[in-house]
Amino acid sequence: AxxxxxxxxxxxxxxxxxxxxxxxxxxxxxxxxxxxxxxxxxxxxxxxxxxxxxxxxxxxxxxxxxxxxxxxxxxxxxxxxxxxxxxxxxxxxxxxxxxxxxxxxxxxxxxxxxxxxxxxxxxxxxxxxxxxxxxxxxxxxxxxxxxxxxxxxxxxxxxxxxxxxxxxxxxxxxxxxxxxxxxxxxxxxxxxxxxxxxxxxxxxxxxxxxxxxxxxxxxxxxxxxxxxxxxxxxxxxxxxxxxxxxxxxxxxxxxxxxxxxxxxxxxxxxxxxxxxxxxxxxxxxxxxxxxxxxxxxxxxxxxxxxxxxxxxxxxxxxxxxxxxxxxxxxxxxxxxxxxxxxxxxxxxxxxxxxxxxxxxxxxxxxxxxxxxxxxxxxxxxxxKAATTVADFTATAKNVIGFRRGTLGWAGINASGSASTATYPTGLTDGVYCDRVTDCATTVTVTGGKAPVTIPAGSAVAIDVNSRKDSGACTTVAVQ
Ligand code: LM2
Ligand code: CA
CATH class of the missing domain: 3.20.20.80 (Glycosidases)
Structure with a gap:
């Protein structure tokens, strides 16, 4: 205590x-x-x-x-x-x-x-x-x-x-x-x-x-x-x-x-x-x-x-x-x-x-x-503050993406090949680091939407704290 x-x-x-x-x-x-x-x-x-x-x-x-x-x-x-x-x-x-x-x-x-x-x-x-x-x-x-x-x-x-x-x-x-x-x-x-x-x-x-x-x-x-x-x-x-x-x-x-x-x-x-x-x-x-x-x-x-x-x-x-x-x-x-x-x-x-x-x-x-x-x-x-899911999008039976309010977007690809599609993200325009690869890849949001390639059998996740600002990748672990 x-x-x-x-x-x-x-x-x-x-x-x-x-x-x-x-x-x-x-x-x-x-x-x-x-x-x-x-x-x-x-x-x-x-x-x-x-x-x-x-x-x-x-x-x-x-x-x-x-x-x-x-x-x-x-x-x-x-x-x-x-x-x-x-x-x-x-x-x-x-x-x-x-x-x-x-x-x-x-x-x-x-x-x-x-x-x-x-x-x-x-x-x-x-x-x-x-x-x-x-x-x-x-x-x-x-x-x-x-x-x-x-x-x-x-x-x-x-x-x-x-x-x-x-x-x-x-x-x-x-x-x-x-x-x-x-x-x-x-x-x-x-x-x-x-x-x-x-x-x-x-x-x-x-x-x-x-x-x-x-x-x-x-x-x-x-x-x-x-x-x-x-x-x-x-x-x-x-x-x-x-x-x-x-x-x-x-x-x-x-x-x-x-x-x-x-x-x-x-x-x-x-x-x-x-x-x-x-x-x-x-x-x-x-x-x-x-x-x-x-x-x-x-x-x-x-x-x-x-x-x-x-x-x-x-x-x-x-x-x-x-x-x-x-x-x-x-x-x-x-x-x-x-x-x-x-x-x-x-x-x-x-x-x-x-x-x-x-x-x-x-x-x-x-x-x-x-x-x-x-x-x-x-x-x-x-x-976490966005307690519901919005824009749940299935681009195939085994490929999905959704956003949590305006705080983050995640996509999961359970298929055997990479999948590329454009998803509504809820995020403001900018470049975001992917959490799943610890920023090895980025996603660019334009007009709230982003073309995302999710590798086979993997996921991509971006959020307001993973914005890539001024060239540096600044993912923040919220504690
Ligand atoms: C649980 N949840 O309610 C645990 O998650 C589960 O893993 C436990 O069983 C069970 N309850 C009891 O806490 C395990 C295991 C059993 C094992 C018991 C006790 O799955 O097989 O039983 O722990 O060690 C073993 C022997 C069983 C024998 C018993 C008593 O497998 O044949 O019964 O010990 O000697 C005569
Ligand atoms: Ca009992």
Whole structure:
């Protein structure tokens, strides 16, 4: 809570999933802050189970979704490294959002019974002395809360089952209990005390809204901005009534799975022309409540969305995510993995500690640091006051351009060849630097219109802060 800190005025988040704290700090300082990102999302920081010999190999990535205690000491780094990372990110103007696993603890099937910080637990006995939680703090089959015989969620439209039974065998916390809520708010407020600005709430669909409302009400408002932490809830699409994504918006934003599906469909079949209709679509969440994404760590593995393996199609969908005013964009970067083993560990040492991220070697994905994406982050930050799109123009099914009021114009070409057309830009006459190439090319606006050549599988974006004046290229990253 450093009042002197000036945070970037941006709604763009880089989700650096599975990156260790040292690497997130370096990214904030060297890349995200200067590029104008508003926030970074990090993977779960609490102590998790350590699985040296799991069925999918040592230390699968999903260890971090099995809390053993709320000590900030994990395979991603210790408490000091976490606190240092938050400080570095704030110094760079970047907020920190934490993936909060509070619906459950570890799985009761575990045979390994210790965590990365050395805490032990009793899986079958539901004992977590380091918190402490005891068996009375969990839902159990037949206890009047979870009505399913085996205690597992099988009926995904049965609210009691979805919220009181076990998700993937993970011991389900009795979030209706004041004692449990107290432990959860204690953990989250510890993070707020370390400077954390918000939370991605894991498995939020599996926590009763009233329970999570009580947890949110207990959160400290002592963030760097002196307000309640930002909340993005993970609620998978498809439920009806109280299980629908829109039934969770009173507690914060919700992840935009349906929007991600739509981007997947339109970029896969090349119907970018239909994206102009978004304001009229009945998506399952309003834009103002959507944490928008092209992919996350689950969907890149189950292939339900586009993912880095889709190459240029994936990149273009991310360009669109940034250019279009639908939700708050969350750009994703994890590690390279094989579809043959979707549980595999991120690069790590023999004890499971995750190695430093190195971009450009193939082991990690670093789209958030690419020139085109950083250019569009600056573009989005510049045009944000124009909250709607105008002159949406499809010069082909897979070639589009639009302006954001009089603040900027962007075009995307998902075809296999360069496309040249004249677009209304809304900008005053002059020469503008293209953000996507960091000013390697320019666009000349005359009478408000510009002939633009968009390279194959690429984009062009110009704005009031990318004007090329007196020969110098002066793109400004709005922070
Ligand atoms: C999430 N959102 O609601 C995360 O985004 C997702 O990645 C998590 O699942 C899930 N919720 C629970 O936090 C992952 C992974 C699962 C894995 C769990 C727990 O996709 O496969 O389950 O984390 O580590 C694993 C085993 C599963 C076993 C369970 C308990 O795959 O077979 O179930 O652990 O030991 C008996
Ligand atoms: Ca639950």
């Amino acid at each position: 450093d009042a002197a800190v000036r945070l970037n005025d941006s709604d763009v988040t880089a989700n650096l999933w599975s990156w260790n704290w040292r690497s997130v700090a370096a990214a904030c300082t060297g890349q995200l802050g200067p590029a104008g990102y508003g926030a970074v999302q990090v993977a779960p920081p609490q102590e998790s189970v350590s699985l040296p010999t799991s069925p999918v190999g040592a230390h699968p990535w999903w260890e971090v979704y099995q809390p053993v205690s709320y000590r900030i000491d994990s395979r991603l780094g210790n408490r000091e490294q976490f606190a240092g990372m938050v400080q570095s990110c704030h110094d760079a103007g970047v907020r920190v959002y934490v993936d909060a696993v509070v619906n459950h603890t570890a799985g009761s099937n575990n045979t390994h019974t210790s965590g990365y910080a050395g805490s032990t637990f009793d899986p079958k006995g539901f004992g977590y002395p380091a918190v402490p939680y005891t068996t009375a703090d969990f839902h159990h089959a037949g206890d009047g809360t979870c009505n399913d015989e085996d205690g597992q969620i099988d009926s995904w439209n049965d609210r009691a089952e979805v919220q009181n039974c076990e998700l993937s065998g993970l011991s389900d916390l009795k979030t209706e209990s004041g004692a449990v809520r107290g432990k959860i708010t204690g953990y989250l407020n510890d993070l707020v005390g370390l400077g954390v600005d918000g939370f991605r709430v894991d498995a939020a669909k599996h926590i009763a809204q009233a329970d999570f409302a009580a947890i949110v009400a207990g959160l400290n408002t002592t963030t760097a901005e002196g307000k309640a932490p930002y909340i993005a809830q993970e609620v998978t699409a498809g439920g009806t009534g109280t299980l629908a994504p829109s039934a969770f918006t009173a507690n914060g934003d919700v992840l935009g799975f349906s929007y991600a599906d739509a981007l997947h469909n339109h970029f896969t079949d090349g119907t970018l022309n239909e994206l102009g209709g978004i304001p009229g679509w009945s998506l399952d969440l309003p834009s103002a409540k959507t944490a928008a994404m092209v992919a996350n760590h689950d969907t890149e593995r189950d292939k339900s969305t586009l993912r880095y393996q889709d190459g240029v199609t994936y990149t273009l969908a991310n360009y669109f995510l940034l250019a279009y005013p639908q939700g708050k964009p969350f750009l994703y970067d994890g590690f390279t993995f094989s579809d043959d083993n979707t549980g595999q560990s991120p690069p790590a040492d023999a004890t499971g500690m995750v190695s430093d991220t190195v971009c450009g070697t193939g082991a990690w994905q670093c789209l958030t640091q690419s020139t085109g994406i950083k250019g569009l982050v600056a573009w989005r930050n510049t045009v």
